[in-house]
Amino acid sequence: MRSIPYNTIKEKVKAAIMEAAFIAGEDLMAGFKRALEQEESPLGKEILNQLIENAEIARKERIPLCQDTGLAVFFVEMGDEVKVEGGLLPDALNEATKEAYGEAYLRKSACNPFTRKNTGDNTPAIIHYDIVKGDKLHITFCAKGGGSENMSRVTMLTPSDGKKGIEDFVVQRVWEAEANPCPPVIVGVGIGGTFERAALIAKKALLEPIGKKNPDPELAEMEERILKRINNLGIGPGGLGGRITALDVHVKMEPCHIASLPLAVNINCHSSRHAEIDF
Amino acid sequence: MTILKPPVKREDVEALEAGDKVLITGTIYTGRDAAHKRLVDLLDGNKPLPFDVDGAIIFYVGPTPSPPGRPIGSAGPTTSYRMDAYAPRLIERGLRGMIGKGPRAAEVKDAMKKYGCVYLGATGGAGALMAQAVKKAEVIAFDDLGPEAVRKLEVENFPVIVINDTKGNDLYIENVKKYKRE
Ligand code: SF4
Numbered sequence: 001m002r003s004i005p006y007n008t009i010k011e012k013v014k015a016a017i018m019e020a021a022f023i024a025g026e027d028l029m030a031g032f033k034r035a036l037e038q039e040e041s042p043l044g045k046e047i048l049n050q051l052i053e054n055a056e057i058a059r060k061e062r063i064p065l066c067q068d069t070g071l072a073v074f075f076v077e078m079g080d081e082v083k084v085e086g087g088l089l090p091d092a093l094n095e096a097t098k099e100a101y102g103e104a105y106l107r108k109s110a111c112n113p114f115t116r117k118n119t120g121d122n123t124p125a126i127i128h129y130d131i132v133k134g135d136k137l138h139i140t141f142c143a144k145g146g147g148s149e150n151m152s153r154v155t156m157l158t159p160s161d162g163k164k165g166i167e168d169f170v171v172q173r174v175w176e177a178e179a180n181p182c183p184p185v186i187v188g189v190g191i192g193g194t195f196e197r198a199a200l201i202a203k204k205a206l207l208e209p210i211g212k213k214n215p216d217p218e219l220a221e222m223e224e225r226i227l228k229r230i231n232n233l234g235i236g237p238g239g240l241g242g243r244i245t246a247l248d249v250h251v252k253m254e255p256c257h258i259a260s261l262p263l264a265v266n267i268n269c270h271s272s273r274h275a276e277i278d279f
Numbered sequence: 280m281t282i283l284k285p286p287v288k289r290e291d292v293e294a295l296e297a298g299d300k301v302l303i304t305g306t307i308y309t310g311r312d313a314a315h316k317r318l319v320d321l322l323d324g325n326k327p328l329p330f331d332v333d334g335a336i337i338f339y340v341g342p343t344p345s346p347p348g349r350p351i352g353s354a355g356p357t358t359s360y361r362m363d364a365y366a367p368r369l370i371e372r373g374l375r376g377m378i379g380k381g382p383r384a385a386e387v388k389d390a391m392k393k394y395g396c397v398y399l400g401a402t403g404g405a406g407a408l409m410a411q412a413v414k415k416a417e418v419i420a421f422d423d424l425g426p427e428a429v430r431k432l433e434v435e436n437f438p439v440i441v442i443n444d445t446k447g448n449d450l451y452i453e454n455v456k457k458y459k460r461e
Contacts, residue, residue: 041458043440050402058407064343064353067406067426105352107343107426116313118425147358147380147403179451180358180381182403234459238402239381240440241454271404 002079002135004279006087009137010096016141016275017072017100021064024055028272031210031247035184035237044242048184051237051270062104066182066271069106070143072097072125075204079134082279090127093139097125109146128200137279140207148181148269154199157261163222166191166263171229173265174246179239182269186210187230187249190264192256202264205250207274214251223249286334287375289395295441297448301399303437307336307378309430311357314421315365322368329420329429333373336399340378341426342416343406351416351432353406356380359398363387370396378439382451388443399439400450412437 029052036048058065074093084092101108101122108122126144153173157165170189177185190202214220227249236242247270256262281295284305295301308330310318321328339359343352359379366377367390375396380403391398401409415433422428442450 041454043454047402050405050408054402054405054408057411058353061407062346063349063407063410065407066404067340067342067353067355068357069343069353105344105346107341107352109341109426118427120425150358178382178455179400179403180360182380232460234455234457236455236458238400239451239455240400241451241456241458243458269404 001081001083003083003085004137005085006092009084009089009092009279012277012279013093013096013139013141014100016277017096017143018104020141020143020273020275021069021104021106022058022062024058024065025272025274027209027211028270029055032270034211035244035247039237039242039244041236041240041242043240044237044244047237047240048244064106065273066145066269067107068109068145068147069101070145070273071110072122073142073144073203074125074127075140075207076127076129077132077138078129079132079136081135082137093125093127094123097121098123139277140274141277142207142274145269145271148185148267151177151181152202152264152266154195154262154264156195157263159259159261161261166261167222167226167229169263170226170265171233174230174235174267175233177267178235181267182271183235183239184237184244184247184270186247186268186270186272187226188266188268189226189249189251190266191251191262192254193262194256195262197254198262198264199266201252201254202266205252206266206268206272208250210248210272219251219253223251283336283376285336285375286331287336288334289375292375292395292397293445295397295444296446297441297444297450297453299441301439301441303336303439304435305433307338307432307434307437309338309340309342309432311339311341311427312361312365313424313427314429315362317421319365319368322372330431332369334375336376336378337369337374338378338432342410342430343426345416351410351413354410354413355406356401356403359383366390370394383443388447388449391443392445392447395445397441397445398443400442401439409437
């Protein structure tokens with residue numbers, strides 16, 4: 001059994017949360033540049049240039065890329081030969097969240113659903129766990145903004161809707177989202193599982209690097225078809241019209257009940273902030 | 280490029296057209312849905328508002344906290360439809376501009392036409408860039424709302440684009456049409 005001290009986890013996760021707020025990933029920057037080459041609308045190009053400039057300012061001056069620094073979402077892959085010494089893993093992640101959002105002057109966006117009273121420290125974090133083989137602990141952090149999360153949906157299709165029904169629903173969702181989720185967006189699609197599982201794998205799909213092809217050829221083709229249709233919608237950067245409405249589409253699929261075809265569309269804005277932390 | 284210096288007159292916004300690029304210099308106020316709800320509650324109770332709405336521009340933003348030595352943190356627009364339920368009440372009182380992102384409801388657009396107000400788009404997700412145009416910030420009401428408190432901002436050449444003008448034009452709808460392929 002390998003043991004990792006509670007504090008080591010907390011400190012490393014805290015540092016990663018801060019970095020994610022200020023530094024746009026290389027895949028995202030490359031995505032912006034590719035988009036700039038393909039964009040035909042002058043206004044669309046202007047917006048993309050602003051986003052590139054925004055990322056440069058954020059990195060240099062350590063100002064958050066976006067004022068919505070999100071809810072803190074964690075995906076934990078915990079080896080069966082690892083244990084946390086000196087405390088509970090969820091406590092370490094929540095404490096890291098609290099300290100990072102406080103010390104790096106990030107916005108606290110967690111509140112009571114009824115009273116809307118802010119919890120004051122951006123906790124509780126949203127944490128998903130997977131147990132895997134081995135003695136490693138892998139944590140993925142993602143800061144999820146509300147604007148794009150609000151445009152996401154889960155639906156239970158009928159099996160006869162098939163691939164066409166899935167693709168139509170995803171494209172329609174992006175169409176109805178219009179300028180709200182800060183296009184160019186990244187679209188995570190979860191197919192199968194159960195109602196909640198579809199949503200979870202759709203969110204996991206958002207963690208795939210922008211521009212990465214799906215290893216499953218059937219899903220890769222579907223991603224390409226959906227991306228093409230989304231970019232034909234004309235919404236464009238900032239919703240001000242243009243060719244590039246989405247930077248990428250990622251699909252994940254799992255078996256489902258013989259009676260069902262669960263489908264989730266999780267939209268992420270271009271301010272796609274995540275970090276990988278290995279122990 | 281048009282320059283707006285609040286307080287803004289009705290004729291100044293009536294001269295604007297959807298698609299016009301505008302720079303704002305002077306005082307603007309921030310407010311999101313929680314603050315809007317309180318403003319409308321004050322109006323319902325016949326109580327004074329924390330700032331003069333007549334001629335004002337409201338920026339829909341919940342900035343990140345200001346780090347030491349800076350007037351404000353990251354400060355880009357939030358999604359505007361959440362303010363749709365409240366906006367017409369402020370427009371009636373002479374609000375001349377709203378800065379946000381995303382489309383507005385028909386009732387808001389109607390009020391804009393009727394009373395003379397424009398909806399200005401700022402680039403969503405470019406909060407670090409936009410913060411550069413903010414020179415001063417001060418919480419003036421609803422401090423308990425934290426990031427959602429009402430702030431008075433001094434801005435210089437704050438860049439926006441007219442999405443909805445007072446004639447019923449909508450830049451989102453018109454421009455998306457140009458690039459839509461069947
Ligand atoms: S949708 Fe994303 S980019 Fe837009 S304001 Fe929200 S977090 Fe920021």
